Amino acid sequence: MAAYHVVMVHFPIALWLVAGLAIFIRGVSAGAIGQSFDKALPTLLVGGLIFGAVAWGLGLSVWPWETLSATPMGRNHMLLASWSWAYFALLTWLRLRHGAAIWQGLNRLLMVGLAGIGVVFVGITGTLGGHLVGNYTEVGQVLRLLGWEIYTTFYVPDLALWVIVAVSVVLLALGVLGRGGPRKAG
Amino acid sequence: MQSPKSLLALALFGGTLVFAWVTHGTGVVIDDADRNIAIPSDLTVPLQVQAAYNNTTMFFRYRWPAERPGIFHDVLRYQDGEWIREGRAVPGSQPDGLHEDRVAMMLDDGSVPEFGRYGGYIAIGDGLAGLTDEAPEEVTKYLPQTRNSLGQWDDMAGDDTIAAQRAAGYFLDLWHWRGGRSNPINVADDQVIAAARGGDVGRSSYGTNWDGDLNQPQMMFAAGHDTLQWDAILAGAVTQDDTYALTPVTAVPFDPEAGWQNGDVVPRRVLRTPEGSRADIGVVGEGRWEDGYWDVTLSRALDTGAPEDDKILRDQGAYQVAFAIHRNATGGRWHYVSLPATLGLGRPGDIVATQFQGRTPTWGEDWTDVTLFYPGQVTWPMLNSAEHAGAESIAEGVPVAFRHSPEQLANYGIEREFQPQIRRQWLFTLLAGVALIATFGFALSSTLSNREGA
Numbered sequence: 001m002a003a004y005h006v007v008m009v010h011f012p013i014a015l016w017l018v019a020g021l022a023i024f025i026r027g028v029s030a031g032a033i034g035q036s037f038d039k040a041l042p043t044l045l046v047g048g049l050i051f052g053a054v055a056w057g058l059g060l061s062v063w064p065w066e067t068l069s070a071t072p073m074g075r076n077h078m079l080l081a082s083w084s085w086a087y088f089a090l091l092t093w094l095r096l097r098h099g100a101a102i103w104q105g106l107n108r109l110l111m112v113g114l115a116g117i118g119v120v121f122v123g124i125t126g127t128l129g130g131h132l133v134g135n136y137t138e139v140g141q142v143l144r145l146l147g148w149e150i151y152t153t154f155y156v157p158d159l160a161l162w163v164i165v166a167v168s169v170v171l172l173a174l175g176v177l178g179r180g181g182p183r184k185a186g
Numbered sequence: 187m188q189s190p191k192s193l194l195a196l197a198l199f200g201g202t203l204v205f206a207w208v209t210h211g212t213g214v215v216i217d218d219a220d221r222n223i224a225i226p227s228d229l230t231v232p233l234q235v236q237a238a239y240n241n242t243t244m245f246f247r248y249r250w251p252a253e254r255p256g257i258f259h260d261v262l263r264y265q266d267g268e269w270i271r272e273g274r275a276v277p278g279s280q281p282d283g284l285h286e287d288r289v290a291m292m293l294d295d296g297s298v299p300e301f302g303r304y305g306g307y308i309a310i311g312d313g314l315a316g317l318t319d320e321a322p323e324e325v326t327k328y329l330p331q332t333r334n335s336l337g338q339w340d341d342m343a344g345d346d347t348i349a350a351q352r353a354a355g356y357f358l359d360l361w362h363w364r365g366g367r368s369n370p371i372n373v374a375d376d377q378v379i380a381a382a383r384g385g386d387v388g389r390s391s392y393g394t395n396w397d398g399d400l401n402q403p404q405m406m407f408a409a410g411h412d413t414l415q416w417d418a419i420l421a422g423a424v425t426q427d428d429t430y431a432l433t434p435v436t437a438v439p440f441d442p443e444a445g446w447q448n449g450d451v452v453p454r455r456v457l458r459t460p461e462g463s464r465a466d467i468g469v470v471g472e473g474r475w476e477d478g479y480w481d482v483t484l485s486r487a488l489d490t491g492a493p494e495d496d497k498i499l500r501d502q503g504a505y506q507v508a509f510a511i512h513r514n515a516t517g518g519r520w521h522y523v524s525l526p527a528t529l530g531l532g533r534p535g536d537i538v539a540t541q542f543q544g545r546t547p548t549w550g551e552d553w554t555d556v557t558l559f560y561p562g563q564v565t566w567p568m569l570n571s572a573e574h575a576g577a578e579s580i581a582e583g584v585p586v587a588f589r590h591s592p593e594q595l596a597n598y599g600i601e602r603e604f605q606p607q608i609r610r611q612w613l614f615t616l617l618a619g620v621a622l623i624a625t626f627g628f629a630l631s632s633t634l635s636n637r638e639g640a
Contacts, residue, residue, distance in 0.1 A: 063575055069609050070573040072601050079616045086620045090627035097631050107634060110196065117203075132575075134589060148210065151597040155611035156206045156618075157213025164618040167202045171195055171625035178191050178632030 005058040006133065012052035013126055016088050019044040020119040023091070026103060027112035038103065045092040052085045072153045073132050079154055080125040087118045191633035199626040206619075214607050215600060217278065221318045223603050224278025224520060226560050229596035231522045233289075233509055233556040237539035238547035239488060239531055244499050244539070245470065245547050246361070247483040248289045250558070252513040254422050255475035256287035257430055259366040262395065262403055263416050264450040269402055271454060272416075277316070280515040282420060286366035287475075288512040288521075289482055292379065293529075295497045295505050297355030298329065302506040303585040305526035309358065309379050310565045313339035316519040317563050318603065326383040330566055331356060337567030348381050352494050356380065359497040361467055363482055365475075367392040370431035371457050374467040374484050378495055386495040388462015395432060395456040397440070405437040405456045406444065414451040426474065432456040463492040470546060483549075501541065505529040509556055522558035525587050525595075559592040562599020 022037035068074040127139040140150045217224045236247040260273030273284030294301045300308045311328050313321030325339045334341045360377035368391045376386045397404045411429040432453050466486050473482035488499040509524040527536035537554045
């Protein structure tokens with residue numbers, strides 16, 4: 001399945017990177033070009049999610065779980081791939097749920113920032129996948145300089161796990177509280 | 187204006203990402219003596235190698251950094267009428283700075299094909315002493331085919347099979363220089379790795395300086411040599427220019443009435459002239475530590491006449507070698523190792539031995555640089571198991587250097603020492619990250635300002 005995974009991952013990567021570009025252009029331009037990119041955005045994002053899910057599933061079948069979960073690079077690739085998918089699902093949900101409202105006021109800058117983080121996630125995921133099949137890039141060196149040796153598994157200590165859980169609860173509460181506020185269709 | 191709640195959500199999300207980045211990789215990799223785990227601060231060490239040969243003799247020169255010279259292995263310290271053994275092996279660095287420095291070289295002529303591709307990894311079977319899951323008895327390095335099944339340290343092949351393997355050259359020649367147990371008498375230990383790691387036929391260069399019946403040393407320094415002091419040893423004040431080893435020249439039988447004082451020390455090893463095939467390797471000049479570096483030159487006959495103990499070397503021959511050093515008062519598996527390299531005698535190789543005329547080579551500054559790395563606990567059975575993504579590549583004969591660098595292998599080796607702990611922490615991190623993203627999306631979607639012109 002490795003070959004199929006390698007073929008398939010190009011689709012979500014391409015779609016998500018173009019989606020990131022579309023969000024950037026729409027974020028800085030409300031003109032005709034920006035509007036055109038915004039119209040294409042749902043297709044790019046939904047397509048990325050579908051192809052991403054297929055690629056993720058194929059990736060799981062490249063090696064048995066025993067192998068994948070024992071290999072630092074395999075672990076890292078899977079972690080970033082999962083986060084990338086979840087993250088673009090977030091962006092997709094925002095775009096589908098709020099429509100043009102995500103471009104109002106400072107929202108558009110927020111979207112540009114979020115898209116930037118998503119592109120970084122996808123970029124690292126792809127880089128790690130390249131390393132796994134023997135295609136090395138200097139991105140790994142950049143990550144080293146930033147503090148992550150990519151040949152070690154990315155994990156956080158228990159304290160950080162508890163912080164993430166606590167922040168997630170707070171975010172959940174914010175979401176529940178936010179649903180009660182005044183809303184207006186986009 | 188942006189909704190304050192969405193800004194708060196963004197700040198929490200971003201802050202948590204930063205916190206995760208800053209703290210990642212911590213909290214798990216911690217030394218644990220009970221599990222035989224001690225991670226060195228430096229994961230790689232440079233080694234420089236030169237090689238040369240004349241019509242009869244092979245020479246290797248090694249140079250590597252060491253903060254201080256490890257010239258003592260273990261010692262006996264006098265305290266209140268008793269002799270106390272100091273310098274027992276521990277995981278990692280011995281706290282008193284005891285345990286000798288060493289350089290070792292495995293050598294093969296192609297009779298062990300996997301060695302040229304995977305180096306010393308092939309000799310790390312399950313159950314080796316020093317591993318977290320070490321066998322109940324001391325198991326040393328062994329070659330895979332000396333066992334009936336991979337990973338079963340106690341499932342030995344038959345004696346006839348092992349003898350036939352040895353005659354066919356299925357063994358690794360091991361040159362083993364020791365800063366305390368061989369260097370003071372200008373020899374190195376000639377050893378072999380086959381069904382186990384052991385000495386060649388003959389006698390080693392050291393024995394134990396202890397009389398179990400009398401509970402006292404067997405030998406002490408002869409008159410005219412200063413008695414070693416424990417405080418001086420701890421301070422690193424005893425150098426190679428002092429008398430620090432019991433040799434045939436410096437040792438005399440122990441005298442319990444010699445006026446021993448608390449803090450007096452005698453080495454727990456007494457050196458002797460090695461014999462037989464085990465005595466084949468000599469030290470040229472003297473292995474010296476100076477300005478933070480060891481500089482050691484070893485020599486051995488090209489043809490020792492012991493083809494079942496040594497790899498016979500020939501002009502225009504091609505061989506495989508791998509190196510290891512011990513420093514910082516370490517023993518056992520707490521060494522630094524190299525990937526395998528090729529050695530050519532007058533022909534191309536990673537290391538090219540140059541032919542010369544005369545008794546000893548004139549070394550220039552043309553070194554071969556080798557990166558040594560801490561190997562952690564990576565066993566040959568594991569590398570050939572489903573836990574290693576490259577097991578299939580090994581089966582296909584792909585060399586380790588094709589996919590892995592020394593730096594990479596050092597990190598992988600450490601990860602193996604904490605395999606279940608890291609796997610658990612990674613899985614929780616993955617799931618926590620997904621939860622964070624999901625709740626962030628929910629919060630953002632619920633609080634995003636929809637007001638026109640906001």
